[in-house]
Amino acid sequence: MWRRVTSLSSFLTSPSRSFLLNPNQEAYGQRICKSLCTDGGKSGSGGFFSRDHCPYIAFVLGGPGSGKGTQCTKIVENFGFTHLSAGDLLRKEITSDSKDGSMIFQMIKEGNIVPSEVTVKLLQKAISLSENNKFLIDGFPRTEENRISYERIIGAEPNMVLFFHCPEEEMIKRVLNRNEGRIDDNEETVKARLNVFRGLSLPVVNYYAAKGKLHKINGTGSEEEIFERVKPIFAALRYFGI
Ligand SMILES: Nc1ncnc2c1ncn2[C@@H]1O[C@H](COP(=O)(O)OP(=O)(O)OP(=O)(O)O)[C@@H](O)[C@H]1O
Ligand SMILES: O=c1ccn([C@@H]2O[C@H](COP(=O)(O)O)[C@@H](O)[C@H]2O)c(=O)[nH]1
Numbered sequence: 001m002w003r004r005v006t007s008l009s010s011f012l013t014s015p016s017r018s019f020l021l022n023p024n025q026e027a028y029g030q031r032i033c034k035s036l037c038t039d040g041g042k043s044g045s046g047g048f049f050s051r052d053h054c055p056y057i058a059f060v061l062g063g064p065g066s067g068k069g070t071q072c073t074k075i076v077e078n079f080g081f082t083h084l085s086a087g088d089l090l091r092k093e094i095t096s097d098s099k100d101g102s103m104i105f106q107m108i109k110e111g112n113i114v115p116s117e118v119t120v121k122l123l124q125k126a127i128s129l130s131e132n133n134k135f136l137i138d139g140f141p142r143t144e145e146n147r148i149s150y151e152r153i154i155g156a157e158p159n160m161v162l163f164f165h166c167p168e169e170e171m172i173k174r175v176l177n178r179n180e181g182r183i184d185d186n187e188e189t190v191k192a193r194l195n196v197f198r199g200l201s202l203p204v205v206n207y208y209a210a211k212g213k214l215h216k217i218n219g220t221g222s223e224e225e226i227f228e229r230v231k232p233i234f235a236a237l238r239y240f241g242i
């Protein structure tokens with residue numbers, strides 16, 4: 001695979017080929033190529049992933065109700081990724097009598113962020129229990145502290161980051177209509193979650209945008225319309241055997 005990556009990478013970025021691609025296509029190609037390298041040579045050098053087992057990781061970010069979980073389900077069905085929702089893993093801890101259960105319950109009820117070590121450990125465990133080598137990590141990292149903690153413990157950056165951009169009124173409407181019995185799907189907690197999203201999560205989104213890893217997706221319209229925007233990103237990865 002790596003040989004294929006190198007040759008396609010130089011094909012997409014070589015100045016002599018530039019006439020084949022318009023500037024948007026070239027930027028997109030470069031972003032895809034970049035996404036194939038698990039960053040900074042950190043991976044395989046003392047982190048959680050070894051040189052032989054270095055899965056492809058996509059973070060999926062967006063405000064509450066922006067459609068992360070819905071689109072992840074479609075990506076799983078169409079592209080064979082394993083979906084790890086940080087929120088789902090935390091909710092499972094509440095019901096599994098773990099020592100952190102009551103603390104997690106309180107945090108989620110108030111729309112606050114669970115300490116990074118707890119969430120990263122749950123993600124780490126889920127990755128190591130899976131046979132798959134490509135993962136969607138949905139709803140994490142929620143803060144710069146989450147991001148730094150993940151990088152420190154895992155020893156690698158994500159390969160790419162999807163961000164579902166959606167107006168707040170639409171997100172609120174969706175959350176309040178979700179009807180899945182979540183303790184945080186009420187007006188008061190949604191307000192708190194939106195404050196956390198604006199103040200703590202958007203800096204993470206901006207960080208990955210500055211690194212050229214972010215795919216910002218218009219999260220309005222029908223579920224199918226949104227998935228049409230997501231599809232080409234994952235279809236392109238197939239070129240590289242992912
Ligand atoms: N494009 C859409 N149009 C209308 N409703 C949608 C759309 N996408 C998802 N929904 C609905 O909105 C609700 C929230 O969607 P989803 O659970 O995917 O969001 P989320 O980003 O995972 O939210 P959270 O961060 O709160 O877990 C669900 O009830 C889902 O069925
Ligand atoms: O990394 C994370 C992810 C989630 N939380 C807490 O869980 C809720 C619900 O998360 P969803 O992704 O919306 O299912 C979130 O509001 C946080 O309280 C977390 O602390 N850290």
Ligand SMILES: [Mg+2]
Pocket residue numbers: 068069085087139
């Ligand atoms: Mg969700």
